[in-house]
Amino acid sequence: MMWTSNLPPFIPFFVAALLVLATRGWLRGAILVATPVLGGLHLWFDVSAGTGFSMSILDYELVLMRTDKLSLLFGYLFHIAAFIAVVFALHVRDTTQNVVGLLYAGSALGAVFAGDLITLFIFWELLALTSVFLIWSSRTRRAIFAGFRYLLFQVTSGVLLLAGALVYYQQTGSTAFNFIGLQGIAGWLIFIAFGIKCAFPFLHNWLTDAYPESTPTGTVFLSAFTTKVAIYALARGYPGTELLVYIGAAMTCFPIFYAVIENDLRRVLAYSMINQVGFMVCGVGIGTALALNGAVAHAFNDVIFKGLLFMTMGAVLYRTGRMNGSDLGGLYKSMPKTALLCIVGASSISAFPLFSGFVSKSMVMAAMIEEGYSYLWLMLLFASAGVFHHAGIKIPYFAFFAHDSGIRTKEAPWNMLLAMSIAAGLCIFIGTQPQYLYALLPWTVEYWPYDTTHVLAQLQLLFFSALAFVWLNKQGLYPPELHSVNLDAEWLFRKVMPASALYVYRTAQDAGNNLKRLMMMPLLGARTLFLRSPLSSYHLAASWPTGSMVLWIAVILGGYLLLDVIL
Amino acid sequence: MRKKNEKQYLFDKPENVTRLLRGFYIICAALFLVDFALHRHISVDWEKIPAFYALFGFVACVVLVLIAREMRKVVMRKEDYYDVDE
Numbered sequence: 017m018m019w020t021s022n023l024p025p026f027i028p029f030f031v032a033a034l035l036v037l038a039t040r041g042w043l044r045g046a047i048l049v050a051t052p053v054l055g056g057l058h059l060w061f062d063v064s065a066g067t068g069f070s071m072s073i074l075d076y077e078l079v080l081m082r083t084d085k086l087s088l089l090f091g092y093l094f095h096i097a098a099f100i101a102v103v104f105a106l107h108v109r110d111t112t113q114n115v116v117g118l119l120y121a122g123s124a125l126g127a128v129f130a131g132d133l134i135t136l137f138i139f140w141e142l143l144a145l146t147s148v149f150l151i152w153s154s155r156t157r158r159a160i161f162a163g164f165r166y167l168l169f170q171v172t173s174g175v176l177l178l179a180g181a182l183v184y185y186q187q188t189g190s191t192a193f194n195f196i197g198l199q200g201i202a203g204w205l206i207f208i209a210f211g212i213k214c215a216f217p218f219l220h221n222w223l224t225d226a227y228p229e230s231t232p233t234g235t236v237f238l239s240a241f242t243t244k245v246a247i248y249a250l251a252r253g254y255p256g257t258e259l260l261v262y263i264g265a266a267m268t269c270f271p272i273f274y275a276v277i278e279n280d281l282r283r284v285l286a287y288s289m290i291n292q293v294g295f296m297v298c299g300v301g302i303g304t305a306l307a308l309n310g311a312v313a314h315a316f317n318d319v320i321f322k323g324l325l326f327m328t329m330g331a332v333l334y335r336t337g338r339m340n341g342s343d344l345g346g347l348y349k350s351m352p353k354t355a356l357l358c359i360v361g362a363s364s365i366s367a368f369p370l371f372s373g374f375v376s377k378s379m380v381m382a383a384m385i386e387e388g389y390s391y392l393w394l395m396l397l398f399a400s401a402g403v404f405h406h407a408g409i410k411i412p413y414f415a416f417f418a419h420d421s422g423i424r425t426k427e428a429p430w431n432m433l434l435a436m437s438i439a440a441g442l443c444i445f446i447g448t449q450p451q452y453l454y455a456l457l458p459w460t461v462e463y464w465p466y467d468t469t470h471v472l473a474q475l476q477l478l479f480f481s482a483l484a485f486v487w488l489n490k491q492g493l494y495p496p497e498l499h500s501v502n503l504d505a506e507w508l509f510r511k512v513m514p515a516s517a518l519y520v521y522r523t524a525q526d527a528g529n530n531l532k533r534l535m536m537m538p539l540l541g542a543r544t545l546f547l548r549s550p551l552s553s554y555h556l557a558a559s560w561p562t563g564s565m566v567l568w569i570a571v572i573l574g575g576y577l578l579l580d581v582i583l
Numbered sequence: 584m585r586k587k588n589e590k591q592y593l594f595d596k597p598e599n600v601t602r603l604l605r606g607f608y609i610i611c612a613a614l615f616l617v618d619f620a621l622h623r624h625i626s627v628d629w630e631k632i633p634a635f636y637a638l639f640g641f642v643a644c645v646v647l648v649l650i651a652r653e654m655r656k657v658v659m660r661k662e663d664y665y666d667v668d669e
Contacts, residue, residue, distance in 0.1 A: 276647060277652075277658075393627065394629070401639070468621055476614050476637040498659070502654075
């Protein structure tokens with residue numbers, strides 16, 4: 017068998033995708049589930065840091081596998097995420113989604129184990145090309161257009177990465193993917209490429225646009241991989257880049273305002289995803305061992321709790337066909353288990369003590385204070401309260417409680433419940449036993465989140481945020497859920513830019529017409545003069561219709577023919 | 584859809600909601616008071632304010648929601664806003 021320790025982890029996924037294509041029914045299900053399990057066990061038991069594999073194409077060496085603690089951590093994470101997502105989607109009888117799910121997870125693994133920028137680029141583009149099918153799988157008009165817009169952003173990111181990689185090679189003579197930093201044009205090109213996939217402000221709207229349009233199960237896959245690959249890439253290429261602290265702080269704050277007024281609950285989660293990625297970006301930017309550990313640990317936890325939240329909303333969408341807060345409510349009556357699992361996810365993302373978010377977010381916050389960013393720390397604290405507000409309370413409240421929408425449905429199917437329970441179990445396990453996650457973290461640092469100060473401060477913050485929610489609701493100040501679209505950076509791309517392009521086009525067209533008229537004037541003048549002159553009354557000077565010219569040519573040619581016959 | 588004579592669920596009874604809220608208020612009050620009994624480590628000046636985290640959490644969320652409400656006046660459009668002209 018090929019189970020050698022230096023088998024690049026993406027290969028089993030790509031092979032399994034082919035097998036899935038050729039099988040049906042329970043066998044296909046078995047392959048789907050077995051792939052992440054066997055791949056994950058293989059990675060855990062057989063692969064240790066330092067294992068490598070590379071392949072030569074022409075004169076170029078592609079490093080398909082570079083393992084250290086950082087890539088291994090994301091490797092484990094992506095196997096867990098793929099397993100949970102596959103179980104959640106086990107009822108789906110759609111070959112496209114089955115195949116693409118595995119290819120997408122495999123591409124993410126390929127990207128985090130890539131040792132050089134060209135290999136990274138290949139998987140970077142594969143991530144885009146595979147994931148877009150998960151959006152298109154909804155097969156609605158909206159999803160198809162959103163998918164194209166998504167692809168536009170992702171491919172731009174890939175092109176920038178390739179351009180950056182080539183300049184980098186030209187400058188340094190190497191394409192090894194290690195620390196890059198913001199030096200020179202290569203550094204910036206790659207930075208922006210990573211930034212697009214990371215959903216930096218103004219480059220973020222592919223995420224809030226496309227994720228909520230995917231299928232109930234597709235969004236679970238989508239939420240796990242793309243942004244986390246980007247965090248991995250930033251942690252590898254740009255640790256300690258101060259600009260990232262400011263970008264990250266902005267990312268934690270601006271989406272929460274949108275999340276409060278957004279009606280589509282999966283779009284609320286998409287905004288809250290940018291907010292969580294913001295904490296990780298801050299951690300990478302601070303760049304101390306504690307901060308970097310916090311960033312990657314938070315990425316690890318976020319995949320699981322954000323996946324859990326997307327799964328509960330997916331289950332609601334699957335059972336009711338609705339996703340707007342204004343149309344839902346009271347679902348705890350028919351889906352009590354899903355409601356409970358949603359509350360576990362909500363507690364984790366809100367960083368309640370004993371849940372997973374707490375043990376990783378507190379690392380980033382602590383590192384921020386240590387490095388003296390006290391104003392930005394205040395912003396992050398604001399964002400922490402805000403997260404609880406929109407993801408921690410709003411999601412479970414408007415879906416499962418609030419006003420009874422009258423919808424009565426069935427509990428989520430068993431495979432969905434199983435996947436959600438695994439994720440919820442991991443949230444609580446990591447939250448209560450963080451030492452196991454900490455042992456996997458790449459940098460060595462002593463940290464323990466559970467002391468009186470941290471726990472008390474966090475509980476006060478969260479309970480009083482909840483108190484604000486209760487008070488605002490009782491006062492009638494809480495913005496009601498309304499059917500609406502909220503303008504975002506998207507507006508620039510979809511309204512301002514097309515409108516300005518149209519304006520430029522129209523102006524150019526007008527200018528062209530004017531120029532033509534200007535050029536025609538002397539010509540027309542000459543013609544008028546000519547027509548006044550006696551020459552114009554000469555028979556041949558008159559303008560003739562084309563038809564008569566053709567007729568005369570035919571007559572002449574006919575004459576030639578006759579002459580030819582006669583002579 | 585909802586039927587008559589349907590089973591009464593947990594939060595259908597108003598007294599259960601009241602009970603839940605009362606428990607919640609008691610926890611909030613307790614957390615507020617504990618701040619004066621326990622010693623927190625202070626790393627930033629702001630943390631010296633008594634019950635800083637409680638006050639900050641409450642004010643932050645009220646400010647967040649009030650700003651978001653105002654934001655609606657500027658950014659909210661009809662659901663088909665992007666569907667026309669495309």
